[in-house]
Every structure is written in C-alpha cells, then in structure tokens.
Amino acid sequence: MPVDTVEEYADGLCYTDLMAGYYLGAPDEVLQAIADYSAWFFVWDDRHDRYVVHGRAGAWRRLRDRLHTALDSPRSHLHHEDALVAAFADSVGRLYAILPGTWNARFARHFHAVIDAYDREFHNRTHGIVPGVEEYLALRRLTFAHWIWTDLVEASAGCELPPAVRKHPSYRRAALLSQEFAAWYNDLCSLSKELAGGEVHNLGISLITHDEMTLEEATAELRNRIQECVVEFMVAEGEALRFADGLADGTVRGKELGIAVRTCVGNMRNWFSSVYWFHHESGRYAVDSWDDRSTPPYVSNEAAGE
Structure with a gap:
C-alpha cells in the first residue's frame, strides 16, 4: 500500500489484533513474530x-519460486529486491528462532505445501475451474x-510437541475442527466479494456449481457446517483435555507436556x-461500503514486485 493508504486502512484491517486473540499467553516477541x-x-x-x-502468470511463477527458496534459506533473502520476499524471510527467520530445528523443518514442509496449493488455486482461477466440494475442502486445508x-x-x-502427542486422534481432531471453522467462516464472509469478482475458490461456490444449490441454500449449508464445527469441537476439546491429563504421569516431562497440550x-x-x-470488525470484509464489491479499496492494481 502507499503510505497514505496504510494510514487510512491498516489499523482497521485488524490483522495483528486477530493474532493477539489467537495465541494468548505467548511471550511478546513470539506474539509479535506470529x-x-x-x-x-x-x-x-x-x-x-x-x-x-x-493474468500475471510469469510474475506469479517467479514469486512462487522465490518463496520456496526463501523458506529454506531466509537469511540470504533478507534484502531481496521484492519487499514481499524480504518480509517473508524476516518473519520466517524470527519464527525459526523460537523452537528447535525439527519444528522449523516441519513448518517449512507445511508451508512448501501451502505455496504449492496457492499455485493450484492460481491455475483453477485463471482457467475458470470450480473444484468439486471434496476436492475444494482438501485444497482449502492447504490454502488456509x-x-x-x-x-x-x-x-x-x-513447547514442541512430540509426534505421538501431536498426531494423537483427540489432539488432531480438535486442531482440525478449529481450522475448519475458521476457513469455512471466512468463506461465508467472503462469499459476496468472491461472487462479485467471478471467483471459483469458495465452499459456497463449489456447492452452487456442483451440488446445484441456490445461493440461499449454499449459504444455509455453510452456516450448518460452521455450527457443526462448533458443536464437534466442544466434544473433541474435552477428549483432548483428558488426553492432556493422562500425559501427567508423575515425571517432569509428562507434566510439561500435559501443560503444553492444555x-x-x-x-x-x-x-x-x-x-x-x-x-x-476488519475492513477486509466490509463489501457493502466498497465502490467495487469484488475489490477492497486498499488493494493496489499496480504490478507489485515487477
């Protein structure tokens, strides 16, 4: 954004407020990095x-490849000519300083998959391909x-959780439901904007296209799925907390893991x-007040990074 646009819109987007509500209890420097x-x-x-x-396919491919490279060597990209790549390297480098190298390798593996998913989304959107519902749900877990x-x-x-803890069904289920809720609620709140922009990547749009629902039916289905996430999470949460209690086996390590899981x-x-x-609260979704319902007023159409 230009400087005057930052002054007008940045606080109203509430991006840092969002993280402050997600990661309560984190030390200040960790919360700032996140x-x-x-x-x-x-x-x-x-x-x-x-x-x-x-339709900037070449620019997207260059950015995609640069992010893949910067993820594996952030220090060498801190002064990259594209500010987006340099900022990514800076933030990833600070995240890598929090936990051991095994966590860093996992984070990198997960984000490489996210970049690749954005590449698949680029292909779908530029070719007008609306994924089927199940295909979309699997892809959304990556793009979100x-x-x-x-x-x-x-x-x-x-605390880095060991694989046996992280992959335990009760912990994994609670984690998945919290994220499914966030992704699907985002789709619900983005639906007006994305329909106005001729989008193809939204659960509501997949339901309309492949399950032949009306907009009203798709919206109702989205709401039902979101509500089910809340109900199912409360069950999964109880199971995960009982799992945490079981980790406290009288050893120091067991007590630490139990507290960390909680x-x-x-x-x-x-x-x-x-x-x-x-x-x-965020101006990112205030489509009713935009001149163009498909494009937030703070987004620049300049060829950033080129």
Whole structure:
C-alpha cells in the first residue's frame, strides 16, 4: 500500500489484533513474530489475487519460486529486491528462532505445501475451474494453512510437541475442527466479494456449481457446517483435555507436556471467538461500503514486485 493508504486502512484491517486473540499467553516477541507473519500472509494473499485478476502468470511463477527458496534459506533473502520476499524471510527467520530445528523443518514442509496449493488455486482461477466440494475442502486445508497455524500454537506455548502427542486422534481432531471453522467462516464472509469478482475458490461456490444449490441454500449449508464445527469441537476439546491429563504421569516431562497440550487446546478454542470477531470488525470484509464489491479499496492494481 502507499503510505497514505496504510494510514487510512491498516489499523482497521485488524490483522495483528486477530493474532493477539489467537495465541494468548505467548511471550511478546513470539506474539509479535506470529502477528507480523500473519500480516504478511494477508498481503501475500492479496498479491496472489491481483496476479490472478490481471493474468500475471510469469510474475506469479517467479514469486512462487522465490518463496520456496526463501523458506529454506531466509537469511540470504533478507534484502531481496521484492519487499514481499524480504518480509517473508524476516518473519520466517524470527519464527525459526523460537523452537528447535525439527519444528522449523516441519513448518517449512507445511508451508512448501501451502505455496504449492496457492499455485493450484492460481491455475483453477485463471482457467475458470470450480473444484468439486471434496476436492475444494482438501485444497482449502492447504490454502488456509491449517497446519501452519496449528504449528504456531506450539510456538506460542513454547513447547514442541512430540509426534505421538501431536498426531494423537483427540489432539488432531480438535486442531482440525478449529481450522475448519475458521476457513469455512471466512468463506461465508467472503462469499459476496468472491461472487462479485467471478471467483471459483469458495465452499459456497463449489456447492452452487456442483451440488446445484441456490445461493440461499449454499449459504444455509455453510452456516450448518460452521455450527457443526462448533458443536464437534466442544466434544473433541474435552477428549483432548483428558488426553492432556493422562500425559501427567508423575515425571517432569509428562507434566510439561500435559501443560503444553492444555495451552495449545485452549488457543484452538480461541480461534473461534477471534475469527468471529475479526470478520465483523476488519475492513477486509466490509463489501457493502466498497465502490467495487469484488475489490477492497486498499488493494493496489499496480504490478507489485515487477
């Protein structure tokens, strides 16, 4: 954004407020690193959108490849000519400093998959392909970065969870539901904007196209799925907390893991309230007040990064 646009819109977008509500209890420097990374993610999403809208396939491929490279070597990209790449390297480098290298490798693996998913979305959008419902749901778990945000609950708790804990069905289920709620609520709140822009990537649009629903029926179905996430999470949360209690086996390590899992599950719960608040407070979704319902007024159509 130009400087005057930042002054007018940045605070109203509430990006850092969103993270502050997700990751309660994190040390200030950790929360700042997560918040900066989240703000970067929104900017990257807008850049990707502009490249789709204006058919800048070459620019997108260059950005995609640069992000893949910067993810594996952030230090060497801190002064990259594209500010988006440099900012990514800076935020990833700070996230990598929080937990051990094994967590960093997992985060990198998960984000490489996110970049590839954005590449598939670019292809679908530029070719007018609306994914089927199940295909879309699987892809959305990547474009929304489900496992990245779940990795970061460990960073906010200051504890890398071992695979046996992280992959336990009760913990995994609670994590997935918190993210599904966030992604589908985002689709619900973005539906007007994305229909106005001729979009193809939204659960509501997949339901309309492939299940032959009306807009009203698709909206109702989205709401039902979102409500079911809330109900199912409360069951999964109880199971995950009982699992956490079982980790406290009388050893110091067991006690630490039990506390860490409780902290992580607590922040999974925080996703629900923070996501709901954000979508009704952030100017990112105030489509009724925009001159063009398909494009937020703060988004520039300039060929950023070229």
